[in-house]
Every structure is written in structure tokens, then in C-alpha cells.
Amino acid sequence: MTTTLAAKIAREYGTPCAVIDMDKVERNIARIQKACDDAGIANRPHVKTHKNPTIAKMQIAAGAKGITCQKLGEAEIMVNAGIDDILISYNLLGEEKMARLGALQAKANMTVAADNSTVVAGLPKAAAASGRPLSVVVECDTGRQRAGVETPAEAIALAQEIAASKGLQFAGFMLYPTETGWADAQKFYDEALAGVRAHGLDAKIVSTGGTPNLKNLGKLKGGTEHRFGTYIYNDRMQVAAGVATWDDCALHIYSTVVSRAAPERGILDAGSKTLTTDTGGLDGHGLILEHPEAKIARFAEEHGFLDLSRSNTRPNVGDVVRVVPNHVCVVVNMMDEVVMVRGEEIIGTLPVAARGKLR
Structure with missing residues (x-):
């Protein structure tokens, strides 16, 4: 048939x-934005699903704080379309990437994630190329075992490294809790936050993620934003x-x-x-x-x-x-x-x- x-x-x-179906796309945008507004959490949608600046601008027009990109190439497309608040939720390494990141940071407000000292050591080159400070969040693994530091002590130490690096600003923490692991994520975050505050730092960004975590939205006390991606189209x-x-x-x-x-x-x-x-x-x-x-x-x-x-x-x-x-x-x-x-x-x-x- x-x-x-x-x-x-x-x-x-x-x-x-x-x-x-654009009616469904618009409905999905409105539904998730309302969920974020109701939870008092900023929406920072991930463009990895639609990969299109027109839809990203629809999300921002509906109330999203900015966007998330996984790779520099995605961010370049979005910045060239006029989007100026982007989190790159991925470790960036190498001279070529630092040059591109610096060029982006010169035109837009960029925040990047890092989970190790090697990444942090390279980021000042991008900041220097842009002529202004670069914000960095520490990626934390609270159970998914993908990327991220595995202990609060490691998160605290890396935050100190970031803050001590020329041209870098420690901006906070990025987490991707499992759907059933939010209590563990809270414990990790509370210890990490107390540790950075003991060193005179603070976390203005506490970013959680995942469309399947819609049911957990707002559960992390201290969370400031959430990274939804797949919700724009949804799938099986x-x-x-x-x-x-x-x-x-x-x-x-x-x-x-x-x-x-x-x-x-x-x-x-x-x-x-x-x-x-x-x-x-x-x-x-x-x-x-x-x-x-x-x-x-x-x-x-x-x-x-x-x-x-x-x-x-x-x-x-x-x-x-x-x-x-x-x-x-x-x-x-x-x-x-x-x-x-x-x-x-x-x-x-x-x-x-x-x-x-x-x-």
C-alpha cells in the first residue's frame, strides 16, 4: 500500500x-523547550541529529540558550550561519584543530570540553590565536564509561590545570549520566564542586545530556543546562x-x-x-x-x-x-x-x- x-x-x-514532517519537528522543538523551561534548565540542543543551521536557529528562536556540536566541522557550519554560542562536547587535539578552534573563537563564543591534561595543554594555542579567553568544561564520567574523568579528584585537578593555563577559563562540568545513574552523578558532582570551590573556582556551567534522559531532566541539583539531540526527529x-x-x-x-x-x-x-x-x-x-x-x-x-x-x-x-x-x-x-x-x-x-x- x-x-x-x-x-x-x-x-x-x-x-x-x-x-x-515539519509540523512534528516544530512540535518536538516546543515540547522539549517547555520541558526545559518547566524544569528551570537551559536547553542547549545538540545538532548531531539534524546537522542543519536552519533547524538550529528554529531551536534558538524557541528559547534554546545555544547549541552543542560534537566536532569542529559541525561548529564551523553553524558559526558561518551566524550562530554564536556553541559548546563542543569533545576532546580536541592537534595543531590543525587548534588553528580552526582559534578562528571560531574569534567570531563566536565557544566552550570546549576536556578530560585530560594533554588536551588542556593544547588549548591555549587556540585562545592565543583568537585573542581572547577560551572557556573549558571538564568532562566527567559518572558511569557510562565513554569519555570523561572517572573520579571527582581528577575533575578537581583538571579544573585547576585549566584555571592555571594562560588564556583558558574553567567554566564548569559536563556530564552524560546513564538513565539510571543520576544519584551517582549527583554524588560525583557535589564532591567535584566542593573541591573546585575550595580552590577559589566555581562552575557556571553544569551540562547534562541525552534525549533518553528527558525523564531525568532537572534531577541533578546544580545543573544549569541539558543537551538534547535526537528529540528533534526521534527514532525507534x-x-x-x-x-x-x-x-x-x-x-x-x-x-x-x-x-x-x-x-x-x-x-x-x-x-x-x-x-x-x-x-x-x-x-x-x-x-x-x-x-x-x-x-x-x-x-x-x-x-x-x-x-x-x-x-x-x-x-x-x-x-x-x-x-x-x-x-x-x-x-x-x-x-x-x-x-x-x-x-x-x-x-x-x-x-x-x-x-x-x-x-
Whole structure:
């Protein structure tokens, strides 16, 4: 079964095609901004999901304090579009990156994260190149075991290093607590804060993160801001986490069924180069809205293998279906552009301006 809109998108743009519902995008922006306002927490959305300055400006216009970027390349796109309050939530290393960071800091208010002395030692070069102080937050690991110092003592020591470095300002702490680890995060933060205050420092920024942590928003006493990313589009992972509904999922991949070689199987024209192999810990590789019992079982590069054995309804060759990705962030990074719709109307395209900006 192909909807009227799906037929129009296939006819005008072809498939596979990433399509965003702008009514849902705007609703998601408003919902999370209200949640932040109600919790008394500033919203600093992460652009890693949409990678587009137009949407970033929509978030700021709705009340966001600034934005978060993971890489310098993303930040360069955003600064060139006129956005001037950016946190880069990633360790930056090397002469090339310091030169680029310095150029950004000369044009916009940049804050960067660091979790080790090697990173901190390089940052004064960026500050010197910009001609003004650079704000640095200490990234803290409170249980996720990704990046971040592992103990409050390490956080305190690194804060002192930052404050003692020419051209740097210790700005606070950045945390990414697990969904069930906020009590541990509070204990870590309280000890770290007391320690830096004992050395005459303070934390003006205490940044928490993660769309799945919507249910924990405001729970960290002393938190000043939260970094939401995936909420702008949502995906199967956010639905599974209980922080979004299927109706909150604003991005769908429109894909054509190109083969039905046997009754219980089929092929989509969306393979690993479209939906990616990131399952997010879920079974299958996306939800087909028209056939929710069907399973996208595996991929070749341009083939999505359908398991239809549990599906009461089965698509025909030529049907255009809508897929909610497991992890929308990595899917968007595969796209040059997304098609925008409102209701049944196509209203234009939006470039994924920071696509592939991995450096």
C-alpha cells in the first residue's frame, strides 16, 4: 500500500528518500523547550541529529540558550550561519584543530570540553590565536564509561590545570549520566564542586545530556543546562526508551519494495548505505509503518532484506513504504538533503549542511 504522499515523493525525488514532517519537528522543538523551561534548565540542543543551521536557529528562536556540536566541522557550519554560542562536547587535539578552534573563537563564543591534561595543554594555542579567553568544561564520567574523568579528584585537578593555563577559563562540568545513574552523578558532582570551590573556582556551567534522559531532566541539583539531540526527529530507540511516541518520529525513510522473490521475504531499496547497521540494541533495522510485523532482518549495501513471516499484510513490488530508523542520527549523516513536508504537501528540501563533518 502506497500513500498519496509516498507516491508523490517517489515520483518527484525517487527512493530511498529521507522525509521530515515539519509540523512534528516544530512540535518536538516546543515540547522539549517547555520541558526545559518547566524544569528551570537551559536547553542547549545538540545538532548531531539534524546537522542543519536552519533547524538550529528554529531551536534558538524557541528559547534554546545555544547549541552543542560534537566536532569542529559541525561548529564551523553553524558559526558561518551566524550562530554564536556553541559548546563542543569533545576532546580536541592537534595543531590543525587548534588553528580552526582559534578562528571560531574569534567570531563566536565557544566552550570546549576536556578530560585530560594533554588536551588542556593544547588549548591555549587556540585562545592565543583568537585573542581572547577560551572557556573549558571538564568532562566527567559518572558511569557510562565513554569519555570523561572517572573520579571527582581528577575533575578537581583538571579544573585547576585549566584555571592555571594562560588564556583558558574553567567554566564548569559536563556530564552524560546513564538513565539510571543520576544519584551517582549527583554524588560525583557535589564532591567535584566542593573541591573546585575550595580552590577559589566555581562552575557556571553544569551540562547534562541525552534525549533518553528527558525523564531525568532537572534531577541533578546544580545543573544549569541539558543537551538534547535526537528529540528533534526521534527514532525507534527513543520510542523504546519511553521518551517519544511513534507520532513524535518526524523523519521517515521512504523506500520502495523492489523484489518479492518468495512469499515470506522481500527486498527494499534501502540497505546499509541508507539505514546503517546501527541497531541501537533493537531487533531488526527499523519499523515499517505500513507493515509493523515485518522485519528488516539484514542488509547488503543497497538491499534491505525483509522477513515477512510474521506479517499479516505483505507489500507488493512497487509499494513505497515508510521506515522509522532505529538510530536517526547516523541515518541523517548518510543524506545530502531531507525532503520537508506538511501534511500531504511537499514544501521543499533542506540540505544536511554538516553531513560528513567528522573532523
